[in-house]
Amino acid sequence: MQYVAALAVTLFTGLFFSLFNKQDAFPYQILLAIGFLLALLEIIFLLKHKDDFPTSEKKQETMKRQKLSLTVFRYKPYAAFLVCAIAYNISAQMGWSIFSIYHIKEAHATALWFSLFSVTNQLAQILSLKWWAKFADRWGNNILLFVAAAGMASAPVLTILSTNLVYITLINFWIGIFVAGTNLLLFNQLLKATPDKSRTNYIANYNFLLAIVGFIAPQMGVFLLNQFGMDSAMTLVSAARFAASFCFLFVAMKLENRKAFRGSPIEDSV
DSSP: HHHHHHHHHHHHHHHHHHTTTTTOHHHHHHHHHHHHHHHHHHHHHHHHHHOOOOOOHHHHHHHHHOOOSSSSGGGGHHHHHHHHHHHHHHHHHHHHHHHHHIIIIIIIOOOOHHHHHHHHHHHHHHHHHHHHHHHHHOOOOHHHHHHHHHHHHHHHHHHTTTHHHHHHHHHHHHHHHHHHHHHHHHHHHHTSSSSTTTHHHHHHHHHHHHHHHHHHHHHHHHHHHHHHOHHHHHHHHHHHHHHHHHHHHHHHGGGGGGGGGGOOOOOOOO
16 A cells, blocks of 8 residues: 555656746745645654553663664674675665666656656556565575565666666666565565564664665765766666675575574573
């Protein structure tokens, strides 16, 4: 349902922008105002949410969250997942800014075309999500993560083959198939690589590191673009993504077969 809602909103946004002149700031101001109001509503509803923990358990949980501990990184399955996930996210997010620049400066895409790129991408995610879940149960998360990450590596080099907007729309459908796989399987593998006890602490550390990556990686992409040009930068991003995908394959074929990797003692204080 979330994918369908995102698809509808994205398509509506593109159609809305197409009604105005490209130089007109008014539609942007309207959408920014709507976004601000919706954000306020989200805050209000989040403030109304209450945890059902007993008082003693709630205090204990608060103390755990306030304590910054590096013990989580000593848990081998989590540490291995973290290395692979960070390597992949750096390579994946390096391309974000470059893709936008390519679509605007090279392909001259309008707001409507941008919405069509997103809609086809999200449609592919909706259609392929069940397939990824089915085959992950059969082959394992890490093997499928290698396939999904390798598929994502094809996106930059395929995109620069043509500036035809219809072609780029079809490429976004292709990319969406692998986006669905990486999103689903990374989350599944995160749950698998963390112990039930103190899982929220592990996930919080993971999200914190991803936030840092989300700030740095796009800047690295722009640096590559300025240094080497569009085609070379896209090729380098593809190579980085493909190299990162082998982290998951290495974990699947080597580390997961060792008894020592399946879990190490973990302190109760985590």
